[in-house]
Amino acid sequence: MVTSVSASPSPSSLVPPRAARRSLLRTHHGDVFDDPYDWLRAKEDPEVIAHLEAENAYTDARLAHLEPLREALFQEIKGRVQESDLSVPTRRGDWWYYGRTAEGQQYGLQCRAAVSSPDDWTPPVLDPAVPVQGEQILLDGNAEAEGHEFFAMGAFDVSDDATRLLWSTDFEGDERYTVHVRDLATGRTLPDEIPGTSGAFFTPDGTAVIYTTVDDSWRPDTLWLHRIGTPVSADVQLFHEPDERFWLGAGITRSRKYLVIGVGSSITSEELLVDLDDLTAPPRVVWPRREGVEYSVEHAVVDGRDELLILHNDGALDFELVAVSAADPQGGPRVVLPHTPGRRLLDVDAFQDVTVVAYRFEGLERIALMDAATGALDELGFDEPLFSAGFGGNPEWSSPFLRLGYGSFVTPSTVYDLELATRTLHLRKRQAVLGGYDPATYGQRRDWAVADDGTRVPISLVWKRSFGEPGSALRPVHLYGYGSYEHSIDPGFSVMRLSELDRGVVFAVAHVRGGGEMGRQWYEDGKLGQKTNTFTDFVAAARHLVASGITEPSRMVAEGGSAGGLLMGAVVNLAPELFGGVLASVPFVDALTTILDPSLPLTVIEWDEWGDPLHDADVYAYMKSYTPYENVRDGVAYPSILAVTSLNDTRVLYVEPAKWVARLRDAGAEDVLLKCEMVAGHGGVSGRYNSWRERAFELAWILDRLGAAA
Structure with missing residues (x-):
């Protein structure tokens, strides 16, 4: 049964939806768990849809007062984006391929223009205001989307x-x-x-x-x-x-x-x-x-020989690069880059005349040119202390230039072409940020928290300098985390983040174990039977920000999505007193139920990441000790929570946050909201304007919880 939502303009008078409790006993390894909200899994059931719609109506009513702020944030985002824009053309064959966007259109266009001559490797500088001569529009996303909500x-x-x-x-x-x-x-x-x-x-x-x-x-x-x-x-x-x-x-x-x-x-x-x-x-x-x-393969021609460059971790935790004959790959390998602890090899790309390597060292991803015969590396250097760099957009086997991307928390996304003959970087484009953006007015640095076991956990901080250095006075903090699948949260620029920074918010990323920022061991120490390190690292990061005088709990909001949503659910159970709010996007908060059911999408594949609780009693007990849904604590003063999900998500089913929110309300949590997109997937809504409005909705809630809405 679903409680109707009042239309009262007073948020305090609104009554949240209450999902009916229907006992469902789950028994594994002698443990019996009563799951009263699993009936919400029936996606086609009109009662389930009615409940989700009631949740949306309640959330809309509770947050109606933020509509002016949401509109202001949307206009700020829109006002900073060059709406009519073009990507840097990439040469493939006799054509330059590029994408462009037009003001007022939700989706981009994929285009091409002919190369002027076979020797023309300098991409044309395209002006968004001037039609491209000889342009062919290959695909118009707006035409494709016409008549569809998603x-x-x-x-x-x-x-x-x-x-x-x-x-x-x-x-x-x-x-x-x-x-x-x-x-x-x-x-x-x-x-x-x-x-x-x-x-x-x-x-x-x-x-x-x-x-x-x-x-x-x-x-x-x-x-x-x-x-x-x-x-x-x-x-x-x-x-x-x-x-x-x-x-x-x-x-x-x-x-x-x-x-x-x-x-x-x-x-x-x-x-x-x-x-x-x-x-x-x-x-x-x-x-x-x-x-x-694990290993990956790249075809290369070395001294006239067809070889396979194989990146592998056989006896090499942070991976080793070897070469084998393409005709006899199981023959004796030649070591090109030996395993070096702490230098996590990530990728190798071979071209006719050069090979490039990406690797992670001291918490940052780095790129280098490599002599495939000797393994000698020529690393590309950059001036900023925190940055991201990588090769990309290089489809041609033979080219005098290599395309690479660069950026940081304060430097907008930048495209360079590396001229191989001279090792010169040619700036092709830097993301336009309208409104007079000056990167010098923003700062970035890395702090280190100390976890309970003594491990040093990196934290990246970004702020606007006019509000003072973090720690000079208490500031609102938006703390983000992920920590699974060896996925790293690298320094990257965000136009949408500027709306927070310009209101005095410090944005922080806790690079917790389970991610890959500090090498393969960092990942190994945050998965399977050591998964709780991910959660305690995030708590340590939050405590560090408080102990350092950067913020206080009531002025800190945490955010994470997908597996990072599991992180949010876990830390809010562990240390609810540390946060003024938690935003959980498509959160994996009912992980044990999902991982126990091999008929659900992707479950069996996930056993290597989390363990197999279906067949292993110890894994079952360990997962049950931390999964958010089972560990909601009655009578605890939970912070404000906003859970965002999508009805058609196939990666993290909408039922997980729906059940979690119902259980939190059972436990007495007073300010818990659920927003379910009824036509969307794991990545949320489609269309750039729709996505901007979606993020404006989330940012308005974050800023309101931080007391930084003005």
Whole structure:
């Protein structure tokens, strides 16, 4: 039963929705748990939809007073963004490819213009106010989205001969895409429509599409070949991965020599090669999979030899780079970059004349040119103490330039081209921030908290200098965290964050264990049986900010999403007194229920990250000791909580935050809100203006809780 929501303008007089309690006993390993809100899982049940709509109405009514602030924040974001803009063109073949946005339009356009000459490698400087000469609009996202409440594009590819376009669309938010193909000479969309895909790309000659499909658990498990002009029913299965712990992915080497098929779990991987001149030949295994060994493959030509550069962790915690013969990959390897503890090797990209390597050292991602024969590194240096840098947008096997991206918490996203002959960086574009933005008026630094076990936990801080250095006076703090899957929260610029900084808020990131900021061991120490380190690290970071005189609990709001939402649910149980508010986006707060059910999307794959509580009593007991839903504490003074979710999310089901909010209210939490997007996926709403309004909604709540709404 659902309590109706009053239309009273007074938030204090509103009555929150109360979900009916319906006992459901869950028994595992001799433990019996009564889950009274699992009935909310029935997504198609009108009573469930009515409850979610009641939650939305209650949230809207409770936060109606913030509407002027939300509108002001939206206008600030919009006013800082150059709405009509173009990306830096990337050369592929005889064309420059780029994206552009137009003022007033929700979605971008994918375009191209012809290269002026074969030797032209300097991208044209495009003026948003001036039509691009000879421009071809390949795809207009606004036209694709017309008539749909939600639109997301998945794959996007152009054949090597530049005559065909491939793209895929999702109108539900469930990440199942339909592939389309267009003849670029005639503009005609071909009848080759492939539904239910997760990824897709052309074969180099453009005569066929290679794509992946998912199983009932949303796991990409099968690779297919579709010959253009033939029925989908005639498509050829290239590979199937039966082990439900493993994802499947595929791609073509930059050299255009091999199709690489990759399968992997969180801890184990295997890669296979197929020569592109015989796609239906049986794939060749590079290295047979071994439990706990991860590796990736890159084709390179070294001193005229076809080699595979393999990045692996076999006896090398932070990974080692070796080279093997492409013809005999299981022969003796040649060590190119030996394992160096503390230097986490991340990626390697080979080109005709140079190889580049990305690695993480001392908490920052770094990039270097490498001699593939000797392993000698030439690291690119940058002046800022905190920054992000990486190679990207380099589709050509042979080019005199390499594209790279750079940014920091205060430096807007920047695109450089590295001239290989001179090692000179050429600035191609820096993200425009309208309204007179000056990076010198903002500061960034790194602090260190000390966890209960003595581990030093890095914290990144960003602030506006006119309000003083953090610690000079108590300030409102917005503390963000994630801490799973070895995902690192690297320094990055945000236009939307400026609205906080300009109101005196200090933005902070707690780089907790479970992420990858400090190397592979940092990740290992925050997963499986050591997962609680992630939560206690975040609590230590919050306490450090208080002890350092930067803030006080009533002026600190924590935020995290997805697995970071699990972090939010855990820390608010551990130390509710430390926070004035918690924003949990698509939060994984009912993790034990989900991980116990292998029929749910992606569950079995997750066992390598969290453990298998279904078959292991110790894992069950450990997970139950920290999962937020089971550990809500009765009678505790919880801070204000806003949970945001999406009805069609396939990664973290809406039912998790819905149940969590109901349980918090049971426990006496007085200020708990749920906002459920009824047409959206894991990433939230679609369309840039919609996403800006969504973030303005969240920021208004954060600023209100921080007392910084003015």
